Amino acid sequence: MTSDERRTSAPEAPYEIPAHPSADDPRVVLDRELGVFEPVPPYPPRTEREAEFYTLRDGEMLLNMGPQHPSTHGVLRVVLKIRGEQVVDLDPVLGYLHRGVEKLCENADYHQTIAYLDPLEYVSSLFCEWPAVMAFEKLLDVRVPRRAEYIRVLTGELLRVASHALFMGWMALDLGGLTPILWSFIERDEIVEMLASITGQRMLFNYYRIGGVNGDLNHEFMSRLGDWMSRATAQHEANTKLLNENEIFVRRMRGLGVMDRETALRMCWTGPNLRATGVPFDLRRTHPYSVYPELEFDIPTRSEGDCLARYLIRLDEVKQSLRIIDQCLHEMPDGPIMAKLPRLLRPRPGRAFAAVEGPRGEYGIYAISDGTDQPFRLRIHDPSFIHLQSVGLLMPGNLIADTMAVMASLDPIMGGVDK
């Protein structure tokens, strides 16, 4: 089927979409099939920026990186505009992993949405469930039992450690080091096995519930956690030494992809990436939720804003997470783990926004209820999506090989970027 036929053939009967002035862009007429690997799109530019990007000056060429590039952390295509080995500009092309989760959630029960939100953030999936259950609890005016809150914080911080450990490994892998990823998978594997003993899953936990959590802590979890905690600090030190004293790694990361704090705020950055530029913005402190106000921890910041700072700040965060886990274990109260709620939830019409501090930044959920048992609208705000758009700002002037280093230092997860 040629593209002309595809465009002119009428849509199937039940899917008639009303005409809309901007629905049909007359300039987008494909004269051939849209190939996945073509760097130059086969239609005239639609926006100012696209025109600027796809106009080549002398000595420039376009190069595709992805979608099947081993170090794009998922299916991401980046079109690089290069002059020699230098990147002049770049244009990330998204959508290869788009599943329409927001639409699916509009057609699911409030409980079911939690399972849909899991695979967005497949490395630290609890952080996608958390704002959702928080937003729904706000809609329903539910108070979560304290034990459930502590369990949420405990599991969340464990997963933050796992996610940062994996970040460390990936980062080194993207720069050509193989050992750290093996080491960090040891950490991560222990943590996900631990969580699997209470959630039944290793990756997509589907554990938080509206009004609490799905299962209480059990013996296997506690004994594994005790084992792990007894050597976690030492292990973390060892992992740190592996890279921090590596001359090649440090010299390559220092001064690469520098972001200043004003631009970072303008680019809507949050999380460790923002704190690496010197802004002490951490939702656990700046907009406290759950039981974080009762816990003691610091917010590490750095002022350099380069790749090395973004790497080091995550190491510091792991230490703080270990502190929080320790306090959770000491202060874990007894009591129920679920609030009493009917099985069919119909919140009163209203709107709620909730955000949590994930390992990559602010995860937010904006939910609108219209009084039925399905959310009327569920907006997912993912930090990976926000951070990825700044790669174009950080890259110009650097080498092609550094694209991956910069991208890895921002730590995007494509599941979250593409929703």
Added chain:
Amino acid sequence: MDHQLRERLAARLGDRLLGPVRQRHDETEIRIGPGDVPDVLRTLHDEPEFRFRILADLAGVDTGTVMQVVYHLWSDATPDWLRVIVDGLPREDPRCPSVTFLWKGAEWMEREAYDMFGIVFEGNRDLRRIYMPPDYTSFPLRKDFYLPDDAARSPAVGIRHLERTHAPQEAPGGVVRRAKVV
């Protein structure tokens, strides 16, 4: 709830607000018209009494009758989230000024709202589709875009659809799910 913020907002923005300032839990909500967007958001961002420096989220909403653009802002001057709802964009031709002059990072969020709802952000210099392929012509998150097994077309619109199965072709067509709260 930050009652002071409510008073400050009402005093500073005055008649540019559509309706009263609403508050619930840790959220403060204001509504403005699309024409006031650059002005109001610049005020909220720049003025020392507000200091809303962080754009926490930008979302498009289709209520079934009108389109809305919703901003969530964070400031160190208040413990609340501020929700700014740009209300009353017509569904046939939703247009809203871009806020990329304040937050460059809103560019992709606006592209996403354009891709999903067809809301045109005037002033965004890169307003193309971001998830869907470039030759795609509809807007998936609009309420008149139905999934094959969409509950909005089931006989029990929006209510306990889980207990009823239906074939899409038997479903009554063209019932747009409308929010009871707008």
